Amino acid sequence: MVYLSLQLKPEKLKHNANSKILVNAITCMKSLFVFLALAFMISVIPYSYAETLRQSMEGGMDLEITYPDSVMNERMFSIAILLQNNGWENKQDISFTLSNPDGVFISHGENTIIIDELTTTSSFGTTIDYQVSKTANEGSHFLNIDYTQVLVSNNVDPMEPTQTNIALPITIFGEPVVVIQTVTPESIFSNSEFTFETTVLSEDIDLKDVTVQIIAPDDIEFRGDTSYVISLLEKQEPYTVTAEMITPTKDVTMEHTIPVKVLVSYTDDLGEENTETQSVPLLLRPKMFMEVTNDWGIWIGDFFIAPYVSVGTIVGIPAGTILSLLIRNAQNKKKKQTKSK
Numbered sequence: 001m002v003y004l005s006l007q008l009k010p011e012k013l014k015h016n017a018n019s020k021i022l023v024n025a026i027t028c029m030k031s032l033f034v035f036l037a038l039a040f041m042i043s044v045i046p047y048s049y050a051e052t053l054r055q056s057m058e059g060g061m062d063l064e065i066t067y068p069d070s071v072m073n074e075r076m077f078s079i080a081i082l083l084q085n086n087g088w089e090n091k092q093d094i095s096f097t098l099s100n101p102d103g104v105f106i107s108h109g110e111n112t113i114i115i116d117e118l119t120t121t122s123s124f125g126t127t128i129d130y131q132v133s134k135t136a137n138e139g140s141h142f143l144n145i146d147y148t149q150v151l152v153s154n155n156v157d158p159m160e161p162t163q164t165n166i167a168l169p170i171t172i173f174g175e176p177v178v179v180i181q182t183v184t185p186e187s188i189f190s191n192s193e194f195t196f197e198t199t200v201l202s203e204d205i206d207l208k209d210v211t212v213q214i215i216a217p218d219d220i221e222f223r224g225d226t227s228y229v230i231s232l233l234e235k236q237e238p239y240t241v242t243a244e245m246i247t248p249t250k251d252v253t254m255e256h257t258i259p260v261k262v263l264v265s266y267t268d269d270l271g272e273e274n275t276e277t278q279s280v281p282l283l284l285r286p287k288m289f290m291e292v293t294n295d296w297g298i299w300i301g302d303f304f305i306a307p308y309v310s311v312g313t314i315v316g317i318p319a320g321t322i323l324s325l326l327i328r329n330a331q332n333k334k335k336k337q338t339k340s341k
Helices: 002-043 319-340
Strands: 050-057 061-068 070-072 076-085 091-099 105-107 112-118 123-132 139-153 162-173 178-183 193-202 207-215 221-223 227-233 239-246 256-267 273-284 290-292 298-300 303-305
Touching: 050 162, 061 139, 061 162, 076 091, 076 112, 112 123, 178 256, 178 273, 193 207, 193 256, 207 239, 227 239
Parallel strands: 070 162
Antiparallel strands: 050 061, 061 076, 076 123, 091 112, 091 139, 105 123, 139 162, 178 193, 193 239, 207 227, 207 256, 221 239, 256 273, 290 298, 298 303
16 A cells, blocks of 8 residues: 555655646637737727837736727727736735726727636736717827726635726827829920829828829810729829820910829728819920930920921931931942042
């Protein structure tokens, strides 16, 4: 019997050690899972850049709060909380109470979170969804968190509750910004083609069903389309369209401004249809004796030298090259005449 008891005791110790290792491994895996889940949820917070606040509480309680530094009116955002008991004593009666003084953040869940107990090496994680009020003023606002906990001394005697106040600054700004940029010549003249380039950029949100229209007076024509459609325009990804503008054939005696309008319509992230416009004044002036177009074609009076070969055009080369060829041909003829003599 003594022999058996001696054999069982080491096995029992080994079993307890393995159990402890298994428990610790499971606890670590749970903590890792919570962390990864919270990291994923924060990664999809729209229209903002995440800030992370880390704070250590009494008894080795480590708190991590991830929140957006800025949000837009009417949009949703999330606050992620991860609490880890890295001390050697248990904690109980833990609570989070969230509030905002001016009521601009509308909670889509409970404003008070209660945790009965966190044993050593255990953790707790959650997210709370908010929506920015439609009437919120732009500028800096605060989301306040009151944190309380009770430390269990030697895992036996509960101590007096301790409280910590945390303020999260969040900036509210208004409507998303959609930028329209156009690149045009400084001036144009009659009976020529000019490039009209338009770029649309959404700085904050993805846009759906985007339509870009170029609207010009009747005396201005465009080669190809004047309306372009894209089903999805991701934020910070520019969308550029290039159109060829054809000026009227009649001569212009006085310079004047031709109004061209770029109209961009789209559906925003809230499902609302919006329109942005930009007016582009083009200066139409009389054509000089020699003009160079933006595609490196050359006008010499009414004679045009195109920069490419196509049906109905002249093989285009720079005027200086033409002059050099004429001089070389004249010199070659003179040499031939001298040899014949």
